[in-house]
Amino acid sequence: MKTVRSSSQSKQGNFFARNLYKVVMVSTLVVLGAVVTMTILLNRGNDDQQTVTPPPPAPTYVMPLTEYEIAQDASLDRLIYNPTLNEWRTVNGTIFSVKEDIDVHSVSDGQVVDVQDTQLEGVVVKIDHGDGIVSTYMSLAENPAVEVGQKIKAGDVIGQTSDHMSKYAHFNNQLYLEVKQAGKLIDPMTILPNQEV
Numbered sequence: 001m002k003t004v005r006s007s008s009q010s011k012q013g014n015f016f017a018r019n020l021y022k023v024v025m026v027s028t029l030v031v032l033g034a035v036v037t038m039t040i041l042l043n044r045g046n047d048d049q050q051t052v053t054p055p056p057p058a059p060t061y062v063m064p065l066t067e068y069e070i071a072q073d074a075s076l077d078r079l080i081y082n083p084t085l086n087e088w089r090t091v092n093g094t095i096f097s098v099k100e101d102i103d104v105h106s107v108s109d110g111q112v113v114d115v116q117d118t119q120l121e122g123v124v125v126k127i128d129h130g131d132g133i134v135s136t137y138m139s140l141a142e143n144p145a146v147e148v149g150q151k152i153k154a155g156d157v158i159g160q161t162s163d164h165m166s167k168y169a170h171f172n173n174q175l176y177l178e179v180k181q182a183g184k185l186i187d188p189m190t191i192l193p194n195q196e197v
Contacts, residue, residue, distance in 0.1 A: 059108050061191050062154045064177055071097035071171045074187040084170045093178035094188045097171050103157045104175055107135050107192060112150045122164025138176040139165035
């Protein structure tokens with residue numbers, strides 16, 4: 001038995017055989033266009049998530065005192081002789097010596113997180129400056145100018161120097177400043193402006 005095709009079926013078959021490449025290309029372009037259109041439509045609502053936010057400005061640091069001598073640099077990894085205690089020990093902060101009681105200033109913007117009146121270190125004020133930086137001011141006089149929870153700016157007065165730090169009594173009036181970054185003690189002078197008085 002012989003199969004007979006109509007002329008219209010054979011013309012359609014010949015058309016697809018001759019134009020297969022074109023048919024595949026047009027189909028591919030249609031699918032690609034649909035994918036691009038869907039991607040654009042689906043991401044249109046996420047524009048605010050793709051906005052780049054500029055980094056916050058770098059914190060400003062100021063010296064905690066206007067008149068001082070550096071009596072002792074921080075010695076985080078070496079022993080220093082302490083004549084008051086008659087022993088060798090590390091010094092975890094910078095000791096600023098002053099001639100008389102003067103105002104102590106916050107070294108940067110922040111929030112007061114602790115205020116204590118201690119027997120051995122005088123009044124101690126701790127300020128969180130954000131980004132893992134916390135400064136601790138020791139040997140302050142009674143009646144500090146700040147309280148826990150108070151927000152302060154760089155240079156704000158937080159108290160006055162005193163001679164209440166018993167383990168460094170040989171320095172008389174002083175400010176003992178410790179700084180931690182991410183919970184680790186650092187030399188305060190690495191963040192403070194390079195300033196000679």
